[in-house]
Amino acid sequence: MTETTATAERPAKPHLPDAQIVTSVQHWTDRLFSFRVTRPASLRFRSGEFVMIGLMGENGKPLLRAYSIASPAWDDELEFYSIKVPEGPLTSKLQHIQPGDEIILRPKPVGTLVHDALLPGKRLWLLATGTGFAPFASLLREPETWDKYDQVIMMHTCREKAELEYGRQLVESLSEDPLLSELFGEAIRDKLRYYPTTTREESPLMGRVTDNLTSGKVFADLGLPQMNPQEDRAMVCGSLAFNVDVKTILEQFGLEEGANSDPKHFVVEKAFVGDGI
Ligand code: FAD
Ligand code: A2P
The missing domain is CATH 2.40.30.10 (Translation factors)
Incomplete structure (x- = not known):
């Protein structure tokens, strides 16, 4: 690094x-x-x-x-x-x-990855690749995130381990964040599930977000039920291909896409325009 x-x-x-x-x-x-x-x-x-x-x-x-x-x-x-x-x-x-x-x-x-665009739920899934982590770096430090949900699951996937580091350090710093600690104490640690994966370098957790959702591996690893529209909300931020593939999977789980003007179960935003580098 x-x-x-x-x-x-x-x-x-x-x-x-x-x-x-x-x-x-x-x-x-x-x-x-x-x-x-x-x-x-x-x-x-x-x-x-x-x-x-x-x-x-x-x-x-x-x-x-x-x-x-x-x-x-x-x-x-x-x-x-x-x-x-x-x-x-x-x-x-x-x-x-x-x-x-x-x-x-x-x-x-402006943007769609905001709490106002989601109906109330039990768990919030934040699904990102690459720099798509950025809006979640904001939301993970936002007290409303921890106030509104019993569990917050951060899935971040990159090709290599070093590309996860900004996200990893941010997630690790949450339990020492003065504002979050004052408001929620130890609860942040209990609510947070961090699921970082790589796809082209060996690391403790491997695989694309899409594969880990469809195979059920992430649910098994975290001891959570498969996503469902009654309990789960999601925010998605990655390349266009990633966003399209994740949207299809979330819809197969029964979740519907929302917007600022029409809050539903998940929201999507592009991390960039183009095919990536
Ligand atoms: P551009 O001409 O803009 O891009 C050249 C090519 O590089 C693109 O066609 C694409 O193939 C690739 N590329 C661009 N951005 C990325 C990226 N982030 N990851 C992988 N490949 C990329 N970029 C960020 O780095 N951080 C952000 O927080 C961020 N937020 C964005 C939010 C939205 C809603 C959108 C639409 C884009 C966002 N971007 C972000 C992308 C950003 O707008 C620029 O594209 C990026 O800064 C590169 O600018 P550039 O002029 O150097 O190259
Ligand atoms: P993979 O290595 O299998 O292509 P990139 O660097 O190309 O933007 O990709 C960032 C991460 O997102 C990589 O781990 C990549 O996995 C993964 N990825 C790219 N496209 C998709 C997709 N359509 N669905 C799920 N994951 C994707």
Whole structure:
């Protein structure tokens, strides 16, 4: 793992329109990094939503992309978890940001991976591949998640172990989170089921989310019943192919897709557009 961390001692004042200052950067692998920026005082969002962020392009126009906010709604700063696409217009540059640099952030949060889009339930399944973990990094740190559900199951799948590390450290930090500890004490530990798997490198748990759902392995491993519309709710975030395949499986279990305006049993959002790198 190529992990490096940098933190700003004193954020300077931004001067671009909609600019925010980078406060820390952490590189997880040669394809993944996370960073934190200052939060506009007026920005209100629901944990799980995404915004447009970017840098000024060489043509003097903002180069913006959709990014899930990985930090919870109550946090003073904003966190993002990002891919590095070698030839990617934005991330070929964004991967070089340093504390003190400016990024552009359009303060108009939107998205379907929000609690309001789900009917009340007993268990919440968070199903992600790759950077699709980002909205769940927000929701896992959101008190409403733990208030609303008896159990929260985080399934995250990547090709290799190092790609799970951001998620693993975040999940492990939940039991020490001051706000969650104050509100829920030991209950977080009892409610959380973490199910990280790899598909192309040996690790304790293996296999695609889809295969582990259809074979019933994840239910057997966690001692849970097969998903059903009476008790289970799900949020899905991965590549288009992943989202389509998971949606089919959830529908076979009897769950129906919901939306902000029509809450039901599960919601889906793309982690990116395209076939992946
Ligand atoms: P682009 O030209 O945007 O992408 C080039 C190609 O790289 C894509 O066609 C695709 O094949 C691949 N690619 C792009 N993003 C990813 C990715 N995340 N994982 C794997 N392959 C990818 N990206 C994040 O890193 N973190 C996020 O939290 C995030 N949230 C998003 C939320 C939504 C709703 C959407 C639609 C996209 C999100 N993305 C996220 C993708 C992001 O918008 C950009 O595509 C990404 O930052 C790459 O930008 P780029 O200009 O370098 O390359
Ligand atoms: P696999 O290695 O079997 O392709 P990627 O890096 O290509 O975005 O994939 C991230 C993870 O998502 C990989 O573990 C990959 O498994 C898995 N994956 C890709 N497509 C699907 C799909 N349609 N259904 C389930 N898992 C998928």
